[in-house]
Amino acid sequence: MPKVLIVDDxxxxxxxxxxxxxxxxFDIVGEAENGKQAVELYKQHKPDLVTMDIVMPEMNGIEALKQIKSIDPQAKVVMCTAVGQEQMVKAAIKLGAxxxxxxxxxxxxxxxxxxxxLGLN
Amino acid sequence: MSEKVLTKTTAELYKDGWVKAELTLTDESITIGTEKVTIREIEDLELVEVDSSQAIRIKKGGDIVFRVPGKLQSQIFRFLAFNLKSDRFAVYFLSPATRGGVVVTNVKWEKGYLSITDEAVWFLSPNKQLRISFDNLGSVDKDVRTVGGKQRVVLVIAHVEKGEVLTSLVLCPETTLEMLEHYLKQLIEKYKPKSELSDVEIQIATLIYSGVDSVSIESILGISTDELDKYFDKLVDLGLARVVKIRKELELTPKGVAVVSEAQKSQNIMR
Structure with a gap:
């Protein structure tokens, strides 16, 4: 069962x-309500995939993505966003989402x- | 000057049942049996399902519903869609850009028109005549996208089709874009439900859209079946949802209790 970390405020x-x-x-290994928690939980659980909200308090999804990618360049992160935030998504894709x-x-x-x-299709 | 006849064919007109009629399409009018309509006066147009077959509905004061056999129906529909009474703006459009929250990859920008009729917004191109009724318009906002390698301001229109949220993008000169944004926002405001929804009602609507079943909705929101039923009733009353299935809640009869009891005994024996 692939392990997933859910991040949303x-x-x-x-x-x-x-x-x-x-x-x-999917096996939900953890839930985080901001980017900071997401980074900590990522280190702890090493999930196969992270669903990452963008606009969050303390540390936003873009910053969390950067930090997760610096810990694990192979990390698979799917950004989760609202209509109208596509510019931020574009930045996230450049950072490896x-x-x-x-x-x-x-x-x-x-x-x-x-x-x-996850390459499961 | 006389009208130029583009096509003549047999058709069927719907008048409490299908009636055979001759259809004549000219560059100025369409005549089906005794019904003659000037194309420039058609207020809206729609493909509708009648008696399990697809037909064309023309709105001009009242409704005229007719069907034509074969490919000719789509050709007539396209001709009418391009020539009916509307406010039309030359644009580039990408539709749909996303469907159900996920990017659609096999769609290209098309050169065509954004057309606004009495009841709907249309994306028109030789290959596509997409009608979005005002009721199905969700939101409209400006955003920046890379189009042809350049950063361009586009309009992002969210709309609903067959129960899914789609977004479409519109690119045109900035003054037209401003005007379109204002125009569409006014339409959305005019057609949005009059009653405001509470946070929990919005959450329930979101869960329904995502495909979550009633039992899971109760569990996610921590509410009872009765409470959920009341919220469901409100969404239905407001025209925001419709009932597709009624859940049954059962209580066992003494005979049923006996069956369960017996089954438990035999399970004990099996252990």
């Missing part, structure tokens, strides 16, 4: 992603994108 969005990914056969999903999202599309990034 809203509990609701974390629960939604947990529900979708768990139903899709492997894909992105735009809120609101549908479960099958999320699973499809995550599997694509």
């Amino acid at each position: 809203t509990a609701f969005m974390r629960k939604l992603l947990r529900n979708i990914l768990f139903s899709g056969g 492997k894909g992105y999903i735009i809120k609101p999202f549908q479960a099958p599309k999320v699973i499809e994108e995550v599997k694509k990034v």
